[in-house]
Amino acid sequence: MALGAHRVENTLRGPTDPEPASPLPRALLLRCLDGLRHGLLILDEAGRVALCTEPARALLAALAPDLAEPLSPRRLIAALRGAGALARADILRAARRLREEGAVSLDLCHRDRTVQVSLSRVPGTGMVATLEDISARRAAEASAAETARLDPLTRLPNRLLLRERLGAALDRLARRGEGCALLLVDLDRFKPVNDTLGHPVGDALLEKVADRLRATVRAEDTVARIGGDEFVVLQSAVRDAADTTALAQRLVDLIGRAYMIEGHLVSIGASLGIALAPQDGTDPDRLLKSADLALYRAKRDGRATFRFFEPTMDAQMQARRQLELDMRQALARREFEIHYQPQLNLLEERLTGCEALLRWRHPVRGMVSPAEFIPLAEEIGLIVPIGDWVIRQACHDAVRWPRPITVAVNVSPAQFKGDRLVDTVVSALARSGLPAPRLEIEITEGLLLQDDAQTLRTLHRLRDLGVRVSMDDFGTGYSSLSYLRAFPFDKIKIDRSFVRDMAQKPDGDAVIRAIAGLGRSLGMTTVAEGVETPEQMRRIRAEGCTDVQGYLVSRPIPADDLLALLARS
Incomplete structure (x- = not known):
């Protein structure tokens, strides 16, 4: 059942090796082959098993426990198929590759044991098969695949x-x-x-x-x-x-x-x-x-x-994406512009300042509503470069107005991160020549809620420059009074919702009266926003507000139209 020692010895010896003094003893050669980690199976040219080492026998017995002696290829294949370790398709595929390529490798699996068999044709000898137990490797690969x-x-x-x-x-x-x-x-x-x-x-x-x-x-x-x-x-x-x-x-x-x-x-x-x-x-x-x-x-x-x-969500998202792309190019194309809404002092009956309001004149869409593009600009981070441009342009426009009319710019919370806002203000004032007291920065309570300490430091730095600071939409948050104690605002702007409620709610006048009194006691200007009718104007004047802003005074208008309005007034 095994090859002769002399034949095996000749296959192991290289062509340039010196002739040994005596043949390697058969028993020693077999012990050496049995000591290999991999199993070795040799079939002669007639298809008979010429050599099967002990590691090979152990691996085959693990795959096919019913394997009977004497060992033959037919019995081996039958036992492997009976144990489920080898399928007919595997046999056909292996035979075809052996004919075409002279070598084939396949995995035989039974329960938790996997043996890799590599078959090669050896001209003049038959076939050699090496058997390797790869169960641990396959388990590690499966574990790695699961972990991944x-x-x-x-x-x-x-x-x-x-x-x-x-x-x-x-x-x-x-x-x-x-x-x-x-x-x-x-x-x-x-x-x-x-x-x-x-x-x-x-x-x-x-x-x-x-x-x-x-x-x-x-x-x-x-x-x-x-x-x-x-x-x-x-x-x-x-x-x-x-x-x-x-x-x-x-x-x-x-x-x-x-x-x-x-x-x-x-x-x-x-x-x-x-x-x-x-x-x-x-x-x-x-x-x-x-x-x-x-x-x-x-x-x-x-x-x-x-x-x-909902199907409409996809269309809306595509429109939003297109709006984002257009907005990213709007600054470079100079599509943004500022409209200004004047503020009227009730005591002196004169215009004292203007609020800068951003507008976007799109070449195809026309005027895009700020309610549509400003939240998107804040979400994607474009509000910072846009906000910086508004500050520079507002200072550039305001320096042409009669003294001491001020310009107020709304500032996003994103602009308060780091020192960028202060640097932008310093640069804008220096380039335009506008005196710092004529620039007013407007913030909302939401900004103070985000990072109280950092925001207050920035506000104090702006105040040190001479810039005025006002709180917009006063009364709509939860901590208005505490913020007035934390920072000495120059102006508080009463949210338009309170002005609208004056005619609808019995306590509407009382709220405006309380805010006006608070501003007066703290030495702050109080501006009522959203004044649209003479009746609202009369009642606001009676409650003690110092200034008003709204359509009754003027709608937001472009910079050139504002110059004409200021000249007339």
């Missing part, structure tokens, strides 16, 4: 595994008509947790959120984490939207409940965007995009809620 499909923090499926399971769900949809839903979950107020309590607390919070998601869904559903604070729930076997609505309501409620983490009581929320298959898409990319559009709507509608995808 899991989020390392939460051990939830990641984006890769989600796409595989979503693809499988869509296959079931195509074959059996079984619908599914994709729920994109984004955590609200997660970033402040990371910023204030640190990333370890943030990570622990994500793990708890993952646990709540797991506990909410069924075994056949999938929960995945695809980003920092973004999760996805793939709901299977969806009959109608009501199934998904019930799940979405549970998720919003459950994630929104308080968490206790390392002694900290943490409160967050969740916004969900939902896409249904097949009506919202039948491929993974389309469904993810639809769910993302629905999530954007949920966030715009106040967060801590869910929205289903």
Whole structure:
């Protein structure tokens, strides 16, 4: 059953090796072959087993426990097929490759054992097969493949595994008509947790959120984490939207409940965007995009809620994207312009200042509403360069006005980050030659809520330059009085909603009277915004406001028209 020692010795000896003094003993050669880690199986030209080492016998016995002696290729193949380690297709494929290429490699698997067999033709000898136990390697590869499909923090499926399971769900949809839903979950107020309590607390919070998601869904559903604070729930076997609505309501409620983490009581929320298959898409990319559009709507509608995808959302997002592209070019094309709305001093009956209001004259759209483009500019970060341009242009225009008329510029919270705002103001004043007291910076209470200390430092630096500072929309926030104590504003502007309420609510006059009295006691100018009728003017004058602004005085007008108005007045 084995090759002669002399034949094996000749196959092992190289062409330039010296002739040995005596042949290698057969027993020693066989012991050496049996000591190899890999198994060795040799078939002679007649197809008989010429050599089978002990490692090869052990590996074959593990794959085919019913393998009988004496060993032959026919019995070996039958035993492997009987154990399920070898299929007929594998035999045919291996035979074809041996004929065409002279070598083939295949994996034989039985239970938890995997053996790689490499077959090669040896001209004049027959065939040589090496057998290697690769069970540990395959297990490690499988473990690595599984790890690559899991989020390392939460051990939830990641984006890769989600796409595989979503693809499988869509296959079931195509074959059996079984619908599914994709729920994109984004955590609200997660970033402040990371910023204030640190990333370890943030990570622990994500793990708890993952646990709540797991506990909410069924075994056949999938929960995945695809980003920092973004999760996805793939709901299977969806009959109608009501199934998904019930799940979405549970998720919003459950994630929104308080968490206790390392002694900290943490409160967050969740916004969900939902896409249904097949009506919202039948491929993974389309469904993810639809769910993302629905999530954007949920966030715009106040967060801590869910929205289903609607076809109009895609058109609206495309329009928004085009508006963003146009706005990024608007500065370079000089499409922005400033209109100015005058403010009237009630005591002296003269114009004392003007508020700069940004306008966008689009070459195709015409005048674009500030309510449409300013929130988008703030969202994508364009408000900073646009805001800087407004300050420079307003100073350039105002220096031509009669002294001491001032110009007021609304400033976004984004412009208060770092020292950029102060540098922009210094540069604008220097280039235009406008005296600092004639420039007025308007802020809202929302700015002070974001970063009180940093904002107050910037405001004091502006005040040191001689620039005036006013609080816009006074009375609409929660801490108006505390902010007046924290910083000595030059002017407080009464929000137009109070002026509008004067004729509709019994306490409308009382609110304006209280604000006017507060301003008078603190030495601040009080400007009532939104004055449109003589009756409003009369009542505001009676309540003690010092200035008014609104359509009754003048609509916002371009810079050249303002010069003509100032000349007439």
